[in-house]
Amino acid sequence: KAGVTQTPRYLIKTRGQQVTLSCSPISGHRSVSWYQQTPGQGLQFLFEYFSETQRNKGNFPGRFSGRQFSNSRSEMNVSTLELGDSALYLCASSLARGLASSYNEQFFGPGTRLTVL
Amino acid sequence: DAKTTQPNSMESNEEEPVHLPCNHSTISGTDYIHWYRQLPSQGPEYVIHGLTSNVNNRMASLAIAEDRKSSTLILHRATLRDAAVYYCILPREAENSGNTPLVFGKGTRLSVIA
Numbered sequence: 001k002a003g004v005t006q007t008p009r010y011l012i013k014t015r016g017q018q019v020t021l022s023c024s025p026i027s028g029h030r031s032v033s034w035y036q037q038t039p040g041q042g043l044q045f046l047f048e049y050f051s052e053t054q055r056n057k058g059n060f061p062g063r064f065s066g067r068q069f070s071n072s073r074s075e076m077n078v079s080t081l082e083l084g085d086s087a088l089y090l091c092a093s094s095l096a097r098g099l100a101s102s103y104n105e106q107f108f109g110p111g112t113r114l115t116v117l
Numbered sequence: 118d119a120k121t122t123q124p125n126s127m128e129s130n131e132e133e134p135v136h137l138p139c140n141h142s143t144i145s146g147t148d149y150i151h152w153y154r155q156l157p158s159q160g161p162e163y164v165i166h167g168l169t170s171n172v173n174n175r176m177a178s179l180a181i182a183e184d185r186k187s188s189t190l191i192l193h194r195a196t197l198r199d200a201a202v203y204y205c206i207l208p209r210e211a212e213n214s215g216n217t218p219l220v221f222g223k224g225t226r227l228s229v230i231a
Contacts, residue, residue, distance in 0.1 A: 004160075033218065043161070043204075043221035056218050090160050092219075104208075106219060108160030 002027065004093050004109035012115045018079040021112045025072050025093030031055075032074040033106060034066060037088040046089075049074055078114075086116045121205045126226040129195045137190040137225050139205030144185050151208060152179065152190050153219070154201040161204065161221075164190065200229045 005024045013019050025032050033056075034046040045058040049068035066076040072093075078085055092106040122140040129135040141150065152164040165172055165179045167188070172179040178191040192199055204224040 035219075035221075042223055043219075045218040045220065048218060058218065092160070105163045105166075106161075108162065111160055 004091055004107050006089075006091050006109040006112050008112060009110065010113050010115075012117060013081050014117050015081055015083060017081050018077060019081060019114060020075055020077050021089055021091075021114070023074045023076075023091030023093075023109060025074070025091075026107055029093035029095055029107070030072050031094045031104075032068055032072065033092045033094075034074070034076050035090040035092065036060075037090060037111070038084075038086070043090070046076065081116045083116050086114060088113050121207060121222050123203070123205055123222060123225045125223065126228065128228045128230060129192075131197060131229055131231050132194050135192040135195045135199070135227065137192075137203050137205075137227065138187065139189070140187045141205070141207055142186045144207060146185075148207045150179065150181060150185075150188050151206045151219070152177070152203060153206060153221075154203045155224070156198075156201045164203070195227075195229045197229050197231060200227055202226050 004026055007022045011019060023032055031050045033048040035043050036046055037043045046060055046064055047054055047066055048056040052068045063079045066074060068074045088111040090108050090111045092108045094104045094106045120143055149166050149168050151166040153161040154164050155161040165174055165177050167179045167181050171181060180189045202224040204221050206219050208219055
């Protein structure tokens with residue numbers, strides 16, 4: 001079974017630009033979560049999509065948005081890029097059986113490393 | 118969110134057992150304890166999880182204290198491949214029927230010496 005794939009793997013942008021990152025979950029997985037990883041803040045949850053709807057959201061500004069398509073593939077978009085947005089953006093997929101207290105193993109992709117100059 | 122406390126770093130010799138501690142004194146009765154690890158230049162990967170009883174799988178064992186305020190991840194024989202950052206996580210309660218967001222702390226950086 002193919003793992004979670006993310007494209008592109010590396011990206012360089014300048015301040016003020018916008019960027020779109022893509023994530024293809026494991027076949028059959030319907031939940032896709034996005035995380036940002038920086039040396040200073042560590043791994044932080046951005047948002048989660050399930051059945052094309054945003055289900056949970058982390059504490060990030062509105063410049064960070066996402067969507068999920070009917071085939072469960074997801075994209076995240078960052079507008080008006082700032083230097084502080086330089087980070088590794090990780091996507092994770094899971095079956096999402098829907099019980100908050102139950103086990104839901106998340107499978108992470110390799111990430112997209114975004115550098116903002 | 119329930120908070121976890123882990124040592125910043127630990128060191129182990131290859132082929133020796135490793136005990137990675139985690140304190141979670143504010144854990145609620147329904148919080149599962151999850152462990153993930155992140156190898157260099159990779160995304161995190163699931164290691165193990167448990168609720169009350171000790172758990173074993175092919176990767177590791179999880180020992181949970183009787184009062185559930187602490188747990189220990191046990192790698193029975195550390196290899197160089199086990200060098201990674203290990204995260205002890207109590208997933209945040211999902212707001213609705215979606216997935217449970219993982220709240221990562223700083224984790225423990227494990228170094229394995231040959």
